[in-house]
Amino acid sequence: xxxxxxxxxxxxxxxxxxxxxxxxxxxxxxxxxxxxxxxxxxxxxxxxxxxxxxxxxxxxxxxxxxxxxxxxxxxxxxxxxxxxxxxxxxxxxxxxxxxxxxxxxxxxxxxxxxxxxxxxxxxxxxxxxxxxxxxxxxxxxxxxxxxxxxxxxxxxxxxxxxxxxxxxxxxxxxxxxxxxxxxxxxxxxxxxxxxxxxxxxxxxxxxxxxxxxxxxxxxxxxxxxxxxxxxxxxxxxxxxxxxxxxxxxxxxxxxxxxxxxxxxxxxxxxxxxxxxxxxxxxxxxxxxxxxxxxxxxxxxxxxxxxxxxxxxxxxxxxxxxxxxxxxxxxxxxxxxxxxxxxxxxxxxxxxxxxxxxxxxxxxxxxxxxxxxxxxxxxxxxxxxxxxxxxxxxxxxxxxxxxxxxxxxxxxxxx
Amino acid sequence: xxxxxxxxxxxxxxxxxxxxxxxxxxxxxxxxxxxxxxxxxxxxxxxxxxxxxxxxxxxxxxxxxxxxxxxxxxxxxxxxxxxxxxxxxxxxxxxxxxxxxxxxxxxxxxxxxxxxxxxxxxxxxxxxxxxxxxxxxxxxxxxxxxxxxxxxxxxxxxxxxxxxxxxxxxxxxxxxxxxxxxxxxxxxxxxxxxxxxxxxxxxxxxxxxxxxxxxxxxxxxxxxxxxxxxxxxxxxxxxxxxxxxxxxxxxxxxxxxxxxxxxxxxxxxxxxxxxxxxxxxxxxxxxxxxxxxxxxxxxxxxxxxxxxxxxxxxxxxxxxxxxxxxxxxxxxxxxxxxxxxxxxxxxxxxxxxxxxxxxxxxxxxxxxxxxxxxxxxxxxxxxxxxxxxxxxxxxxxxxxxxxxxxxxxxxxxx
Numbered sequence: 001x002x003x004x005x006x007x008x009x010x011x012x013x014x015x016x017x018x019x020x021x022x023x024x025x026x027x028x029x030x031x032x033x034x035x036x037x038x039x040x041x042x043x044x045x046x047x048x049x050x051x052x053x054x055x056x057x058x059x060x061x062x063x064x065x066x067x068x069x070x071x072x073x074x075x076x077x078x079x080x081x082x083x084x085x086x087x088x089x090x091x092x093x094x095x096x097x098x099x100x101x102x103x104x105x106x107x108x109x110x111x112x113x114x115x116x117x118x119x120x121x122x123x124x125x126x127x128x129x130x131x132x133x134x135x136x137x138x139x140x141x142x143x144x145x146x147x148x149x150x151x152x153x154x155x156x157x158x159x160x161x162x163x164x165x166x167x168x169x170x171x172x173x174x175x176x177x178x179x180x181x182x183x184x185x186x187x188x189x190x191x192x193x194x195x196x197x198x199x200x201x202x203x204x205x206x207x208x209x210x211x212x213x214x215x216x217x218x219x220x221x222x223x224x225x226x227x228x229x230x231x232x233x234x235x236x237x238x239x240x241x242x243x244x245x246x247x248x249x250x251x252x253x254x255x256x257x258x259x260x261x262x263x264x265x266x267x268x269x270x271x272x273x274x275x276x277x278x279x280x281x282x283x284x285x286x287x288x289x290x291x292x293x294x295x296x297x298x299x300x301x302x303x304x305x306x307x308x309x310x311x312x313x314x315x316x317x318x319x320x321x322x323x324x325x326x327x328x329x330x331x332x333x334x335x336x337x338x339x340x341x342x343x344x345x346x347x348x349x350x351x352x353x354x355x356x357x358x359x360x361x362x363x364x365x366x367x368x369x370x371x372x373x374x375x376x377x378x379x380x381x382x383x384x385x386x387x388x389x390x391x392x393x394x395x396x397x398x399x400x401x402x403x404x405x406x407x408x409x410x411x412x413x414x
Numbered sequence: 415x416x417x418x419x420x421x422x423x424x425x426x427x428x429x430x431x432x433x434x435x436x437x438x439x440x441x442x443x444x445x446x447x448x449x450x451x452x453x454x455x456x457x458x459x460x461x462x463x464x465x466x467x468x469x470x471x472x473x474x475x476x477x478x479x480x481x482x483x484x485x486x487x488x489x490x491x492x493x494x495x496x497x498x499x500x501x502x503x504x505x506x507x508x509x510x511x512x513x514x515x516x517x518x519x520x521x522x523x524x525x526x527x528x529x530x531x532x533x534x535x536x537x538x539x540x541x542x543x544x545x546x547x548x549x550x551x552x553x554x555x556x557x558x559x560x561x562x563x564x565x566x567x568x569x570x571x572x573x574x575x576x577x578x579x580x581x582x583x584x585x586x587x588x589x590x591x592x593x594x595x596x597x598x599x600x601x602x603x604x605x606x607x608x609x610x611x612x613x614x615x616x617x618x619x620x621x622x623x624x625x626x627x628x629x630x631x632x633x634x635x636x637x638x639x640x641x642x643x644x645x646x647x648x649x650x651x652x653x654x655x656x657x658x659x660x661x662x663x664x665x666x667x668x669x670x671x672x673x674x675x676x677x678x679x680x681x682x683x684x685x686x687x688x689x690x691x692x693x694x695x696x697x698x699x700x701x702x703x704x705x706x707x708x709x710x711x712x713x714x715x716x717x718x719x720x721x722x723x724x725x726x727x728x729x730x731x732x733x734x735x736x737x738x739x740x741x742x743x744x745x746x747x748x749x750x751x752x753x754x755x756x757x758x759x760x761x762x763x764x765x766x767x768x769x770x771x772x773x774x775x776x777x778x779x780x781x782x783x784x785x786x787x788x789x790x791x792x793x794x795x796x797x798x799x800x801x802x803x804x805x806x807x808x809x810x811x812x813x814x815x816x817x818x819x820x821x822x823x824x825x826x827x828x
Contacts, residue, residue, distance in 0.1 A: 197648065198645050198647075198648040199645070199648035199649060199650070200649075200650070200653060201650075216647060218647070220693050229802070230798075231612055231613070231774070231775060231798075231800050231801055232680065232682035232684060232705060232707075233612075233630060233632070233680065233707050233773075233774035233775040233776070234611065234612040234613030234773075234774040234775050234798065234800060235613060235614075235680070235774075235798060236613070236614075236615075236680065237669060237672060237673050237680055237681070238673060239614065239798070242669075242682075244665050244683050244686075245665065245666065245669060247662070248661070248662035248663070248665040248666050249662070249666060251658050251659065251662040252659065252662050252663060252666070255651060255656075255659060258651060259651050259652060266646065266647065266649070266650065266651055267651070268646035268656075268693070268694070268695075268696055269658045269697075270646060270688070270691065270692050270693045270694065270695055270696070270697060271688045271691040271692060271693070271697070272658075272686050272688060274684070274685045274686060277684065277685040277703075278684050278685060278703070279634050279682070279684045279685070279703050279704075279705045279741075280682070280684065280705060281682075281684055281801070282682055282684070283683075283684060283685070289691075289692070289693050290693075291646060291693045291694060293646075293647050327693075359647075359648075360645070360647035360648040360649075361645060361647040361648050362647070384644075384645075384648065384649060384653070385644075386645045386648060387643075387645055387695070388643065
């Protein structure tokens with residue numbers, strides 16, 4: 001039986017046909033994808049997914065968080081379920097691979113196991129999780145499924161409360177179903193997700209498979225440098241309290257400090273808003289959007305201390321006031337050691353070159369990690385492009401990833 | 415006669431009563447003024463001004479550019495006219511002194527001369543010029559009066575074409591009257607303007623009167639640093655093309671270079687607009703608004719060369735593209751030597767401490783300078799505040815300025 005399982009492979013032709021069909025739903029003219037959660041394209045994609053699952057002879061199910069599952073009852077009666085999944089939603093004008101690859105691969109894994117007719121130690125469930133990208137609220141489906149979604153998370157949805165309410169209603173959901181969609185952790189054998197790396201490391205090192213060790217924690221801040229508005233013609237330059245200078249010097253200092261002291265971490269200044277923001281007035285205020293990411297809480301704490309010290313120093317240097325507001329803090333998540341081992345064993349058996357790496361992006365897996373053994377498989381992203389039409393993973397890498405998912409799932413559901 | 419003229423002084427009580435009455439028209443709760451050109455407050459102020467002129471026994475006249483003049487025919491028949499003026503419009507939420515002081519003082523000068531009954535070598539005209547602050551288009555009235563207004567200047571008015579058209583119509587004007595309001599330069603003996611300094615130099619040096627030597631030229635640019643949008647979590651910091659870095663480094667370099675190499679000039683980065691401008695994406699593009707001001711074309715040319723070189727260097731340093739667009743260029747204007755001399759003589763006679771300085775702000779005088787002998791008198795601004803409710807000039811300084819205007823006008827119209 002062990003050997004019979006080991007020779008199973010995904011049906012690459014069927015896998016590709018499905019992936020291409022899915023890529024057409026919400027396709028943009030430049031070869032990308034526009035399929036935000038609850039959009040028409042997203043709903044069409046979910047409908048297509050259920051059609052495929054039913055054609056494959058799988059059961060289908062939608063939970064209170066809108067998660068769309070295909071089920072294969074291949075385990076013992078009352079046995080646990082191993083979840084394989086990702087998400088069908090995209091960022092606006094995103095790429096074809098982010099999320100979609102993992103969902104189509106999970107479906108393919110279930111169909112291959114079903115066709116082989118094997119019984120395993122766990123049932124298999126291929127799940128498309130709701131709004132991973134946070135069109136309304138990040139990780140809505142995976143947080144709902146873990147029962148860790150709290151009312152605060154959905155209080156101020158990005159698209160506005162009214163649009164969110166209508167989107168839920170159209171999908172047959174409401175706040176009540178979202179907040180009561182939690183599953184019993186004892187019913188879950190684990191969660192396994194295939195995803196593109198979205199960064200350049202695998203491709204640059206010639207690795208086929210990345211085994212994710214952990215997902216970074218993220219902290220985001222609004223930092224306001226406060227000076228004084230002055231006439232740009234009549235105020236000598238050495239008499240100004242110019243908010244531009246503090247914001248500019250801080251942006252450069254952040255980059256330098258993080259690159260030299262925290263080479264495994266990243267920090268980004270994504271925006272600045274100037275006030276009054278006109279040619280002929282010295283800016284009174286600049287509000288800067290900054291986030292940083294690191295692998296563990298110790299590094300996050302150290303970076304926060306260091307970057308806030310830099311902000312105070314640069315504000316002080318230019319005589320400016322400083323106002324710091326933390327907007328969000330998402331904790332780092334470790335992937336399960338046993339799951340990492342199973343992925344490595346699968347890759348080795350398939351003759352694939354693999355490496356261990358952390359994920360700089362957030363994923364549904366970080367929500368599942370606290371309640372069940374969780375792991376992620378990365379495949380290479382050409383040039384590291386992501387969240388854009390340039391997102392690309394070679395077809396061979398997609399197939400390698402799907403076979404690794406299949407074999408790792410078989411090892412975990414043994 | 416010379417001595418009789420020399421003892422003339424403005425009526426300080428009447429001057430103050432008028433100034434306070436005018437300050438109430440469009441007053442803001444914080445002690446400032448909101449009286450943009452063509453607003454209801456502005457039209458009320460102009461109506462009030464004509465009432466005052468008529469009560470003083472002066473003729474009134476409105477030209478095709480909407481300039482409101484009070485006339486005293488104290489010169490020989492067919493003789494030239496010496497213009498004394500400034501503007502009654504303010505920036506939104508501006509101060510009480512900018513412009514208004516010069517108009518009320520000019521009216522007071524005409525009334526004093528009329529009451530003294532003297533005949534001079536020129537007629538006197540106290541003029542309130544239209545839209546100095548550029549609510550629709552900078553220096554609309556003074557450019558119209560010189561005949562130098564071209565259709566391009568009013569093609570894209572700041573408030574929009576339709577609002578501008580209606581504002582003109584309500585004021586009994588149109589594009590045609592604007593473009594044909596030019597006066598014959600031979601009919602003008604000169605233009606003299608009393609204005610607050612809007613900067614801190616006079617107050618800090620304890621000077622009563624500033625004699626303006628020239629008005630700076632201004633060049634303004636949109637400078638775009640162009641990088642690449644990347645995922646803020648998965649793109650290593652040394653692999654980014656982050657537009658923030660070029661824009662930030664350039665802002666700091668501009669300040670350093672201008673302060674060390676062009677200490678009499680100023681440069682200002684007034685705004686930056688980020689794209690896409692969100693927390694979790696490395697900015698693809700930053701468009702920076704920059705202007706600089708210097709006293710002569712040589713300095714302006716040198717600064718432009720130098721600052722564009724800095725922009726290229728900083729873009730290159732961070733691997734960014736660069737796109738530079740000049741938006742506006744206003745040439746520097748020299749004040750007439752004879753007018754400067756007359757102002758100095760007037761100040762000396764009044765026992766006032768005076769100095770020579772350039773104006774870092776633009777003024778109607780720069781439009782008049784090419785067609786007639788032009789000069790400006792500055793009085794101290796407390797702490798240099800301007801274009802804000804904090805704008806303040808001590809009442810004694812206002813009276814000193816008005817008496818200097820009176821005496822300089824008498825010297826020039828002798």
